[in-house]
Amino acid sequence: MDGGAGSAADAQAQPVAQAPPPPLPQPQLSRYESQKRRDWNTFLQYLRNHRPPLTLARCSGAHVIEFLKYLDQFGKTKVHASGCAYYGQPSPPAPCPCPLRQAWGSLDALIGRLRAAYEESGHAPESNPFAARAVRIYLREVRDAQAKARGIPYEKKKRKRTQPPPPPPQQPGAGEASISSSAATVAAAEEELEEEEEEKTVVARRLLHPLPAPPLARREEEATLPLLLHRPPPPEYSRITLLQGSISICFYRGHAPQEIVRVTIESYLRDEDGDRCLL
Template sequence: MESTSGGAVPATASPPEARNIEAPPPSSPVVSAPQAEGSSQPPSRYESQKRRDWNTFLQYLRNHKPPLTLARCSGAHVIEFLKYLDQFGKTKVHVTGCPHFGHPNPPSPCVCPLKQAWGSLDALIGRLRAAYEENGGRPESNPFGARAVRIYLREVREGQAKARGIPYEKKKRKRTTMVSAVSGSGSGAAAASGSGGNGAGDDTSAAAAVASVSTAPPNVTTTSTAG
């Protein structure tokens, strides 16, 4: 009886233990697979917009007449590109002879042209300047950082400020004096946060305007450049 009871217990106990040990391993690869997939995150909105802007500029160079390569691109060509983008603009810029010249809220419509807002162009140049160097370009030969481009953007800003009645310079002076007057107090922090909100609004409107530019059809580029 002892031999039968002793032999029966180990024979029936070992198989269930072996099955329980072999069960967990198949579940471990299933857990590690989603972690590998989740490590690659999609690009941010800024990176996606920068890529679209860069592809749009390269397409503009391919359709340029005469053909233009990136190595031969200069600040003058960048300014031509910015002027070309005005046809996709949505900002009313009053001419000198318009009765609404200098009025931020005109009471009636006019026939003045629509152009790209200065904030849109300034944000676009910033993204293209970064994309140029990320794609192997040298900082010293970056056409988007040329002095002529900076002068052009400043002229656009000043011209649109007069035509639309938006004193960019006066707003900057007010924010500077407010922060210096209340530095070290709690109201200074509130003033700083208020100025940051205005900047965020400008960036949002600029990104929305340039996003519509990046989706322009290729055939429009060829027609505009030839003219």
């Protein structure tokens, strides 16, 4: 009895084994990711069934084109042959024996998904067979041929050009200040130009139309110095002698001498040293 009770107590003392946590639910893939995975698995299956067997490392653009032609047998798009009576008609009135093909839009989208799956699987973009130039040329030929056969032209989608942002609005004070400063600068420049033009005009008039010289009698009358006789002699001279004489004065107009006028000096002074001093 005691042994049975002890074993029961030991069993109760042992920790209960915890159950493993349930696995975390995998995130649900988007429709694009699911389709890309299915397309990638389909292409790998095609390589395994290829005769002779073909590996992904040896796959080229020619093998990709061969794969696209292989998919035509599963197509659902009617592509009229060149000899069909409904060639070039988008809506034929009656059925025809022309085969069904893969539409160009489906093939173009398929190549885009396989191209992304190839690089996501760890391969270099430079060796991507789905980005080969031969594949692009083949898709362009399929597009043009189906456009003529079905009478449905394929138009390229125009990309919307992003317009540059508008310039920030200027503050009213800054705009008025800049306008006033520019106006003041223009006004100052115009004033300088006007002053220069006036100076040039005056010089031109003086050169073309010189002022007439006054009569000789008037010049002599204006040039005489009768008032000098009434000036007192300088204080530093002790003895001054008043003498008579004349002097020649040369009148200049500009930098060229115009004429020499003989002016009569009524008197001049001689100091005690014999030097002459004009009154």
